[in-house]
Amino acid sequence: MEKLSVTYRLLRKIGLNYSETEYGKVSFWGVLKRVCKTYKDGFLLKFGMNSWLLSPLLPRKIRPAILRSVGCKVGKGVFIGDNVKIDAGHADLIVLDDHVHVAGGCRLLCHQRNLSHYYVGDDYSKLGYRLAPIYLKKGCLVGMESFVLPGVTIGEGAIVGAGSLVTKDIPAWTIATGRPAKVIKQIPIRENESVNL
Template identity: 80%
Template sequence: MNKAQFSRTYRFLRLIGLNYSEKEYGQVSLWQVIKRILKTYKDAFLLKFGMESWLLSPLLPRKIRPAILRSIGCHIGVDVFVGDHVKIDSGHADLIVLEDHVHIAGGCRLLCHQRDLSNYCVGDDYAKLGYRLATIHLKKGCLIGMESIVLPGVTVGEGAIVGAGSLVTKNIPDWTIATGRPAKVIKQIPIRNR
């Protein structure tokens, strides 16, 4: 795509309300945007009607919800539990990794992108800031408690427990309990004496 074509495409995308910055997305073609919109609609349909189907409710947490998340691009292990009303960053689902036996309780949010505020200064336009994209990695057997939010770039360690209502902004080590806003480790899970 030459510079004149890109300029026309970019102006058209801005005109219809799509705010793609060249710095963030590179030279975006109209066809790429159409493909992305169609994928977004398909994923939104699956998330809206598949994740909360009352008809399939006995199978939802361990079978259907993990299968839906897998189908839209998440990396899902075996025997993963996904509670009701869990919201994921569907536009960046490929950045979500849930290992075997992970439990995500109801109402949680997994966000893989956020505005990059590292160079934000007085007088800057917030809408023109780029995004910081980063993987969320939930390791084997961890639990994310109800209504918690996990931000980009976070790894929750193996067997770790995140308390209900927590805001996870930093990594949580293996076999610990963390809670709060922001989440902080409050307890090391002990080794069982045999």
Template identity: 50%
Template sequence: MGKKNSLAYKALVNVGLNFSEEEYGDITFTRAITRALKGVCKAILLKYCMYSVIFSPLNYRYIRPRLWRIMGAKVDKRAFIGYEVWMDFNHAELIEIGEGAHITNRCLLLCHQRDLKNYFVGDDSTKLPYTKKKIKIGKGVMVGMDTVIMPGVTIGEGAIIGAGSLITKDIPSWTIASGRPAKVIKEIPKRN
């Protein structure tokens, strides 16, 4: 690793690119190029995962979970990943999807966000560092269409998330949660 404000970082800033000094201040040219190439490869895989209708019957339960594993996510072989699902591919290793989990169309899984705890009036929000946290989706979870899952969230086994929800906190196992932000609206009863 280079020192703070490496030549690569200064060059990126001098050409008008606005990067977080906390995350990129010590980046080397080699690391920048390697990171960019990995990002391009993952973006191509993600685009296939999101929009491809070729081999449509295989995409949901076979091709997409396999490609997500190649990108670094921990995805069970029996998971379902719908059409147009976005994942934080630069932090794919922070995503874990359990057996039989069902991520329906147009969902978004985010593993990083700006750290606002040291943000004050007059500060440049683009210079804030990122916090990165794991997302864990348990066995048999059903995530409804258009749901956004934020960093650091665990969705417990058998939980059902209503369409259009924003998951900002952990959701317990065997519950139904919905809303923006999502709240538990029902506990799933045990069968007699």
């Protein structure tokens, strides 16, 4: 227990201000290794995702490849708009199935402070984090400037309206919008269309 306490104090001194619970889970070298990976991935995400020189190839080729290289699971035919931000430190928790569209300015977050044991007088900075995956299923669309929070699954073919805050799962083949996002419409099944020649 003494070693964890020394590690905790050392990390605090160099400015890594995570909760004591988080520090207890890793060694100093584990934290350093994770920080280096996060910086490397952050550099790729910042400078590779929005290169004007490669703009024709960015949405369907380069951005999905960059997301794969930082640890996301990305299917075929995925579209990633400009200025999309992911949780670089937890990219391995993000899954984008085939033909998913993530429009410009969206943010995919896989961690947030765990408020389940937060009470009056507590120090917010000492709270641990809740980590949970994000799963965007086949053919769904996340509209511009939307936020997707940890633990959310957006169902196949679902559409999330622009500017939404997705805090809970969105069922397949629905349209959801708002802050927080709520289902406003079920997408109808196409009836057989007869073709007159």
